[in-house]
Amino acid sequence: xxxxxxxxxxxxxxxxxxxxxxxxxxxxxxxxxxxxxxxxxxxxxxxxxxxxxxxxxxxxxxxxxxxxxxxxxxxxxxxxxxxxxxxxxxxxxxxxxxxxxxxxxxxxxxxxxxxxxxxxxxxxxxxxxxxxxxxxxxxxxxxxxxxxxxxxxxxxxxxxxxxxxxxxxxxxxxxxxxxxxxxxxxxxxxxxxxxxxxxxxxxxxxxxxxxxxxxxxxxxxxxxxxxxxxxxxxxxxxx
Numbered sequence: 001x002x003x004x005x006x007x008x009x010x011x012x013x014x015x016x017x018x019x020x021x022x023x024x025x026x027x028x029x030x031x032x033x034x035x036x037x038x039x040x041x042x043x044x045x046x047x048x049x050x051x052x053x054x055x056x057x058x059x060x061x062x063x064x065x066x067x068x069x070x071x072x073x074x075x076x077x078x079x080x081x082x083x084x085x086x087x088x089x090x091x092x093x094x095x096x097x098x099x100x101x102x103x104x105x106x107x108x109x110x111x112x113x114x115x116x117x118x119x120x121x122x123x124x125x126x127x128x129x130x131x132x133x134x135x136x137x138x139x140x141x142x143x144x145x146x147x148x149x150x151x152x153x154x155x156x157x158x159x160x161x162x163x164x165x166x167x168x169x170x171x172x173x174x175x176x177x178x179x180x181x182x183x184x185x186x187x188x189x190x191x192x193x194x195x196x197x198x199x200x201x202x203x204x205x206x207x208x209x210x211x212x213x214x215x216x217x218x219x220x221x222x223x224x225x226x227x228x229x230x231x232x233x234x235x236x237x238x239x
Contacts, residue, residue: 014062020098021035027095030041031088031238032056038092048072052092059095073099073107100211108210115206119219121179121196123202124126125170133157133175133198136180143181155180158230159195165232167203167223169239194236197226203239 020027029189032053039051050072058067078093086092105113107219110189125155140155156162166187169234172179205213 014059014064016064016067016099016102017059017062017089019102019115020059020095024091024094028088028090029056029059029095032060032090033085033088037085037165038090041081041085043071043077043079043081043190044075047075053077055092055096055178067099071109073103073111085200097211100209101213103211105210105212109166112206113210114217115204116212116215117208119202119204119206120215122199123170124204124206125174125176125202127170129199129201132168132170132173132201135177136196139177139180140184143184150188153184154210155184156195158167158198161231162193162195164192164194164234165227165230166196166236166239168196168201169204170202191226195230195232197230203237205239 015086017029021029022186023114034053034057038051038056039045039053042052045051048071050070055067055072061190073096076093077098080091080093083089083093100108103129118124118126123132136155136157140153143153144151166183200219205216205219205221207219209218
């Protein structure tokens with residue numbers, strides 16, 4: 001018909017797919033054989049009606065709205081089982097990470113983003129650093145008093161020149177302080193020269209799971225700066 005407008009096929013192309021291919025040159029999205037091997041070992045298969053194979057098909061077919069709005073990207077653990085099962089080596093977990101980063105901050109899971117924001121300030125639970133120091137010392141004193149065989153155990157904080165630096169999952173000093181002790185005992189029994197720090201001690205990194213590379217890098221750099229400042233040679237990551 002003479003009054004029909006030409007179809008603008010540019011708008012129909014997969015914007016999300018293109019962005020991922022620019023960010024991850026070896027994404028290999030178009031290599032997918034739709035064989036389903038990725039879905040067979042995926043712990044997130046079937047949740048929210050998706051699995052890695054269906055997820056890739058949405059991506060390839062340009063279903064950008066569905067890709068950007070599905071919460072399946074937060075169900076995916078990015079464990080990379082799909083990558084090892086895939087005969088073409090497609091890393092769905094890496095693709096999921098990129099798509100998480102495309103989500104506006106106010107549309108990400110609230111608790112996940114909140115933990116990341118807290119960690120950028122101090123730690124993912126938001127407890128003051130001085131409380132962490134107090135808890136460590138209090139638990140240490142309790143162990144020394146109640147377990148005579150561990151009377152000489154120690155949990156150093158800010159020990160300059162210690163050979164090993166140990167970080168700590170913030171959940172434990174916040175709600176499960178006794179869970180810190182077994183590792184202290186192992187390090188003590190092994191004669192390891194180690195230390196915590198009184199700041200940037202949280203070993204979790206929730207900013208990784210939001211998909212925000214700048215936030216992730218910021219929290220890692222803060223921890224690395226503490227290790228360097230203390231002069232530790234090795235880094236023990238409890239996560």
